[in-house]
Structure formats: structure tokens, C-alpha cells
Amino acid sequence: MSTPQPPMPQTAAPDWQAAASGSPYPGYTSPIPVVRTHLGHAIASEWTKIRSVRSTMWTLGVFVLLVMGIGLLTASLVAANESEGSLAGENPLSFGVFGLLLGSMCIITLGVLTTASEYGTGMIRTTMTACPSRPRVLAAKAIVFFLVAFVVTFVSALVVALADVALLEGAKEPTGSEWLKGTLGISLYIALLGLLSLVVGSVIRHSAGAITLMIGLVLAPLVIALFMVSSALEDVRQALFDYSIPNQLGVFYTNSLSDSGPSGWDPLWIALGVTAAAFAGAVALLQKRDV
Template structure:
């Protein structure tokens, strides 16, 4: 005879009823909600560029090259030249050598400002924090250009003041020469670095972008030196005239050629090329994945 099993009590059917009021009391966050803008992106990029070691090392070498070579060139000329031989010489022009070598540091820093984030994958975090890609590129450009311009201006000005004081027999630079030899050349170097930043954004590879920019600086002049054929004379002359070393020398009224860019022309050329490259980088940034 089987033992009857105890019967479990049946649960009463549950009736779900929507609540007519809020389930939780109203909560207001103490953190203010603000609409993000370009200023926030600039603050973020400023934190990045000043917190990485490569910035301090690169700019430190740049300052050392510009000031060290500029002062050494001025001191060497002052020690081995008389006042008569210095007559008519622009004392600001001896800063050219240091700035030409120092531009490699600015190029390197410009490339690393963008390309290094692609190499480490940090760009994904950046784009999550700021989905507006154009805003990120603009913030990087503003921060980098400001840093490069200020550092170059201070270095070039110190060299200019020291060389003018050392070379007593040289002519006194005019106001136009002071402006071109300090502010003008600083704008040009900063634009060269900004072009490097844009190329880094396009290439997304540090070594490749740096190689391209160094080639842009040195290749036209080196290629022109080995063009011996008479049929290539026009091309050879154009490469000389528009090479970056020659354009740098124009700011000191000491052009390597008698024709070609003069006055403020190199600055407008650099500005146009950089603007075109920036537009291309912006278009590619919107189309490609990060």
C-alpha cells in the first residue's frame, strides 16, 4: 500500500500592477553636466603633450641645437673676422644653422604627437572620450603649434640678441629684419612641425612619417646638387629655390639663389601646403577606422 505524498500549497497567482509613481526618489547628481567643446579637447591634448617624456627630451635637444650652434657660429665669426669684414653682414643670420638642424626635432615631435597614439592604441581611448574626430585633430594642431612657436621664438630671440652683442662690427638689423629673423622664422618652423603632425595623422606610422618629412626637408637640395645635365637646369634651379633650407635663409635676406621666394613668400607657401594637408587629413580621419 503506497503512502500518500503531502501536497504542496499552491501559490496564489501574482498580479503585476504598474506603479503609478516613480520607483525611486528623485536624485540629482552633484556633478554638473556641461556640453563639451574645443576647449576641453585642448586641455586634454595639453595634458598629454606636457606629461610624456619625449616632449621634454625633443624640445630640450631642439633648444640645445638652436642656441648652442647659433652662439658657436657667432663666436667663431667674431673671433676670426675683423670689423671691416663684418660690415654689411646681418648678425641674425648666424642663427640659421642651429634652426636648420633643430627643425628635425620639431618634425619628430610633430609626427609623434599623432602617430604615436596609433602605434600604442591610445587613439581609441581618445576618440571614445571625444567622438568628434575633427575636434581632436584641431586640438592637437593648436596645442602643438603653440608649443613649437613659443619655444622657437624664445630660442631664436636669445641667439639673435647674443649674436648682435658679439658681432659689434656688423650692421644693426632693421625692424623688418628683427621681425623676420625671430617671429617670421618661428612661424615657419612651427608650420613645418604642424605639417609633420598632419603627415603623422595620415600615415599613422611614426618611422614612416618622420622619414617622409626628413626627405621633404633634405631631398630637393641633395637631388639638385647632383643634376649636372643642362637639360635639367630649370628643374635643378626650382629645387634649389623651393628647398626648405633656402626658404629658411630667405628670412635672413640671405637666399642661396638670386631668384625664387623672397620676403614673406616662404611663410605663405608653408601655410598653403599645411592647410591643404590638414584638409586631406581631416577627410581621411572621418572616413577611416581608428
């Protein structure tokens, strides 16, 4: 017959298991420190998202390929076929606009996917649960995307600009203002265009629909103006030309399609105003909607 074992002595509970006032589990307090979340946490989360999905690398890779490939190819063809004095007075930086115009479609696509894809997969529920402040989530997405789009565009535009100046020796030497507009200015403009796409994606919540809408915004005004042949519509036609995005991109290289309309840094202020208004509307709409 076995003898009963004496009861094991009770050990004292660790400090982190002490009772917590008001806790639904008065015998347990988590050892994980509780900190107040802020915008920095949301930015870190969005940075992890944007760099960990394949679409980001593919989209930015195609963007760099288009901008550099078309920009360098255009300058090479011009340099191979130029005659003496044919490029006198020509801004060599302007040949980069063709690649940037096509590459902007990639930035638009990435901007839409940054927000709209989460609604398609349902990931937005997890995002909003982790960060219930919806304006903070949208602001974090906007900051991360804008910085990524701007840096990639600026580096690509700068490389093409330097190469074009070296290839087109017969063209004039760009001034400091032209360098600033043809690299920094146009990079900010395209990043704002992508940011507007991000906001549209948040409003529409459908990737294909938002991408189609933004591509239409880029191309439709210029295409429509080309087919307005009636003299009665001349004012409308001229306005569509002046404020079309391809023309505004050309303004950064002083190659506007017309003598009227935006000039200097005007396209950047227009893009900034439109994007700010759209962002404010998206925040207001986000507060009212269910996830």
C-alpha cells in the same frame, strides 16, 4: 529564545536618486552635472598629454640645445676670426639659421609623435571614445602643438639673435624688418613645418615612416639639386634650389641661395598654404577611416 527585531525604518531617497525621465536606470540620476563638451575640453586634454610625456621635454630640450649652442658657437667663431671690415653689410641674425635648420628636425619629430604615437600605443581609441568628434581632436592637437612649438622656437631664436648682435660688433645693425623676420617670421615657419609633420603623422599613422618622409621633404630637394649637373635639367635644378626648405629658411635672413624663387615673407605663405591643404585632407581622411 531571541525576540525578532523590528524592521528598520525606510529613509527617503536623496534628491539625486530621484527617477530620471527616459533613463535606463529610472531610480538613479548621477550627481555629476552633464555639460556639453567643446573645443576647450579637447585642448585641455591634449595639453595634459603633451606636457606629461617624456618625449616632449627631451625633444624640446635637444631643440633648444641645438639652436642656442650652434647659433652662439657659429657667431663666436666668426667674431674670433673676423678681420676689419669683413662683416660690413652682413646681417648678424643670419648666423642663427644653422642651429634652426638642425633644430627643425626635433620639431618635426615632436609633431609626428603628437599624433602617430597614439596609433602605435592604441591610446587613440580612448581619445576618440572620450571625444567622438574627430576633427575636434585633430584641431586640438594642432592648436596645442603649434603654440608650444612657436613659443619655444621664438624664445630660442630671440636669445640667439640678441647674443649674435652683441658678439658681432663689426656687422651692420639689423633693421626692424630684419628683426621681425629673423625672430617672429622664422618661428612661425618652423612651427608650421612641425604642424605639417603632425598632419602627416595623422595620415600615415606610423611614427618612423612619417618622420622619414618629413626629413626627406626637408633635405632631399637640396641634395638632389646638388647632383643635377645636366644642362637639360637646369630649370628643375633651379626650382629645387629655390623652394628647398633650407633656402626658404635663408630667405628670412635675406640669404637666399639664388636670386629667383621666394622672397620676403613668401616662404611663410607657402608653408601656410601647404599645411592648410594637408590639414583639410587629413580631416577628410580621418572621417572615413576606422580608428
